Amino acid sequence: MAAVEIVEVGPRDGLQNESALVSTEAKIAYIEALIAAGARRIEATSFVHPKRVPQMADAEAVMAGVPRRDDVRYLGLVVNERGLDRALAAGVDEVNVVVVATETFSERNQGMSMEAALRSFAAISGRAHAAGVPVTATIGAAFGCPFEGEVAPATVAELVRSCADAGADEIALADTIGVGVPADVERLIGEVRAVTGLPLRFHFHNTRNTGYANALAAVAGGAAALDASAGGIGGCPFAPAATGNIATEDLTYALRRSGIASGLELSGVVAAATLIEAELGTQIPALLGRAGDFPVRSAAHSRPV
Amino acid sequence: MAAVEIVEVGPRDGLQNESALVSTEAKIAYIEALIAAGARRIEATSFVHPKRVPQMADAEAVMAGVPRRDDVRYLGLVVNERGLDRALAAGVDEVNVVVVATETFSERNQGMSMEAALRSFAAISGRAHAAGVPVTATIGAAFGCPFEGEVAPATVAELVRSCADAGADEIALADTIGVGVPADVERLIGEVRAVTGLPLRFHFHNTRNTGYANALAAVAGGAAALDASAGGIGGCPFAPAATGNIATEDLTYALRRSGIASGLELSGVVAAATLIEAELGTQIPALLGRAGDFPVRSAAHSRPV
Numbered sequence: 165m166a167a168v169e170i171v172e173v174g175p176r177d178g179l180q181n182e183s184a185l186v187s188t189e190a191k192i193a194y195i196e197a198l199i200a201a202g203a204r205r206i207e208a209t210s211f212v213h214p215k216r217v218p219q220m221a222d223a224e225a226v227m228a229g230v231p232r233r234d235d236v237r238y239l240g241l242v243v244n245e246r247g248l249d250r251a252l253a254a255g256v257d258e259v260n261v262v263v264v265a266t267e268t269f270s271e272r273n274q275g276m277s278m279e280a281a282l283r284s285f286a287a288i289s290g291r292a293h294a295a296g297v298p299v300t301a302t303i304g305a306a307f308g309c310p311f312e313g314e315v316a317p318a319t320v321a322e323l324v325r326s327c328a329d330a331g332a333d334e335i336a337l338a339d340t341i342g343v344g345v346p347a348d349v350e351r352l353i354g355e356v357r358a359v360t361g362l363p364l365r366f367h368f369h370n371t372r373n374t375g376y377a378n379a380l381a382a383v384a385g386g387a388a389a390l391d392a393s394a395g396g397i398g399g400c401p402f403a404p405a406a407t408g409n410i411a412t413e414d415l416t417y418a419l420r421r422s423g424i425a426s427g428l429e430l431s432g433v434v435a436a437a438t439l440i441e442a443e444l445g446t447q448i449p450a451l452l453g454r455a456g457d458f459p460v461r462s463a464a465h466s467r468p469v
Numbered sequence: 470m471a472a473v474e475i476v477e478v479g480p481r482d483g484l485q486n487e488s489a490l491v492s493t494e495a496k497i498a499y500i501e502a503l504i505a506a507g508a509r510r511i512e513a514t515s516f517v518h519p520k521r522v523p524q525m526a527d528a529e530a531v532m533a534g535v536p537r538r539d540d541v542r543y544l545g546l547v548v549n550e551r552g553l554d555r556a557l558a559a560g561v562d563e564v565n566v567v568v569v570a571t572e573t574f575s576e577r578n579q580g581m582s583m584e585a586a587l588r589s590f591a592a593i594s595g596r597a598h599a600a601g602v603p604v605t606a607t608i609g610a611a612f613g614c615p616f617e618g619e620v621a622p623a624t625v626a627e628l629v630r631s632c633a634d635a636g637a638d639e640i641a642l643a644d645t646i647g648v649g650v651p652a653d654v655e656r657l658i659g660e661v662r663a664v665t666g667l668p669l670r671f672h673f674h675n676t677r678n679t680g681y682a683n684a685l686a687a688v689a690g691g692a693a694a695l696d697a698s699a700g701g702i703g704g705c706p707f708a709p710a711a712t713g714n715i716a717t718e719d720l721t722y723a724l725r726r727s728g729i730a731s732g733l734e735l736s737g738v739v740a741a742a743t744l745i746e747a748e749l750g751t752q753i754p755a756l757l758g759r760a761g762d763f764p765v766r767s768a769a770h771s772r773p774v
Binding site: 345459 | 613618619646647648649650651652653675676677678679681682685712715716719722723726727728755756757759760763764765
């Protein structure tokens, strides 16, 4: 059976754009529910300046409160060495660093040029490795930029090569603003595979209803991991109209019916999403909780005509 | 360039499940807006008993009011010979007849057994052909049934063969309750292609967020046409939780970025959807109107790293 790993990003990318501040306790309960549903790799928080992303101001408290298990790995997003210091002190298992594929977005998202971002990535990567912590390079706006428009796959591949040279252990290709289609996924995988053999992870937003098609295309193209957020919550505060991540439960449904193992249990994911929906007080974009499951069964029920 | 025909079903499948009664004038304005956006094959209404589907009680008035052009074809849904009489009198260009793939759904949706539905289809088909009007057989619940669960592709193929034998000019495979995934689409195309060479049309609902992936899989598998509703409105009043059709604008976006021609112009479809959204007074499920377009451009904007 084919398989793909789901990286649960609801607690980080899912929550960071929500205006309702969620308590540390509720975040921990969300993470516990995700683990109960089978999540084993969870982006728990980000170590950014609390004035920039107030929702993540309790990063240390979240990491201090989550259950520690040998089979669960917590990722922390960091944008600079100060963030790395905090992440290491908080005991993350992995760090995720975003490097953006266009100059304008890099300046707006991270306040630095792409060249500076690459230098910063190399410094973070070296110090994380010294601490025994693996590093993911997430290529932001890899499918298109809200400011510069189209991004050439060759540009992304060149940035991937630079990140690989700088020590990345995994490459995540992010459709930050949700503009890609499966043909883009296939093309980008081709370009990136020409420059690195590192495991590929994909991060899709469903902004224009192409996210799930893209996710399945990524799996077909050999992706090792997919990001998703339980409930489909999330977005990017610095990208206009970048609505939610693909929803973990809807992705789990699509994968299971496609015969692709993810290790997640659908009703458990829906329970985690319901929990965070109640905290946020808004309807989540995920559909499985509303539509209900359609379990895979034998075809014995259906009658021949 | 690859191409697929979009059958606009917003005026029929889109509206029939909406509780707000839409005026005949508004329906005609919606259809006119769709034509302005490039729609050339439009399921304009259904000729069913007005007590069963009150929204379609004005079928004759809609057909009397729509613009008649040589390049636009109007489809009418009929469920029995009485409906066919009305459709022919109203001057439809094509008729669409639903035959459901399970006994329980057939009884609930149409009040007859599958065998009776096939006899009815043959009678409708013969009389429509005598009047020079082509007939589509839409196989309802072809991807799963809300009452009986899984539907075997072989069962669907057998029903397709019967409809082809009874004179169908086109086969439409409908995921009435939105449970399918691309792997199901591929499997079903394989089974159906073994029994008929008729043009294949697909009808997807996005109930579980798999509709757009399915649509792209259908095109890849050789589908000649796809149903969609501008705004993503729609559903089936007799199928629990069968939410909207895939949205014409979101599909148009995905196809265009995939290099597949549809003849539709995105901003025009969004305008038609906005018009019907205002009539319905509820937020439509389509995302393009909210997220905005991301036009295909040259890659000249993006800089090498």
